[in-house]
Amino acid sequence: MILNVVAAVMIADGKIFVAQRHRSHSQGGLWEFPGGKVEPGETAEIALERELQEELSINVTVTEYLATSVHQYPDKTVKLHGYLCQWHGDQIELTGSHEQYRWLAPQQVDRTTLAPADLPLLDALINMLNS
Ligand SMILES: Nc1nc2c([nH]c(=O)n2[C@H]2C[C@H](O)[C@@H](COP(=O)(O)OP(=O)(O)OP(=O)(O)O)O2)c(=O)[nH]1
Numbered sequence: 001m002i003l004n005v006v007a008a009v010m011i012a013d014g015k016i017f018v019a020q021r022h023r024s025h026s027q028g029g030l031w032e033f034p035g036g037k038v039e040p041g042e043t044a045e046i047a048l049e050r051e052l053q054e055e056l057s058i059n060v061t062v063t064e065y066l067a068t069s070v071h072q073y074p075d076k077t078v079k080l081h082g083y084l085c086q087w088h089g090d091q092i093e094l095t096g097s098h099e100q101y102r103w104l105a106p107q108q109v110d111r112t113t114l115a116p117a118d119l120p121l122l123d124a125l126i127n128m129l130n131s
Helices: 044-056 116-130
Strands: 002-012 015-021 035-037 060-072 077-087 098-104
Touching (some): 035 044, 077 116
Parallel strands (some): 002 077
16 A cells, blocks of 8 residues: 655744654654645645644645655555645644644754654755755
């Protein structure tokens, strides 16, 4: 099974937004960029806007494609498409998908608890910020 998943990379004041998946979900307890599965008929942008509204109660603007990674979990293969997204400063309210969130400098992100599919996206971001 291959899942197409979109992830939002939001940057504010040099920090990026990461959230811990709810313990009851697949890959529970791992940290990730918010987002989710692309539903049939959706573009990546529409899926991201919908997921961030559902999970964080915020409106974002998708600004730029970042990178795609493919990772095989025991039960599925995730094709993770990362996009830079603009957060407009709205109040972030977790709605149950996540346990907690943090804004961290990219180098501060704990690579051992980040969902493995997200590591190439984090590296693409760090490269982009350094170039
Ligand atoms: N949203 C999101 N999912 C990710 C990331 N990295 C990563 O491996 N995933 C995986 C976790 C899930 O197995 C899968 C789909 O994510 P999802 O956010 O739709 O998960 P979900 O809760 O609807 O999935 P499920 O528990 O119903 O299986 O992608 C990421 O950065 N963001």
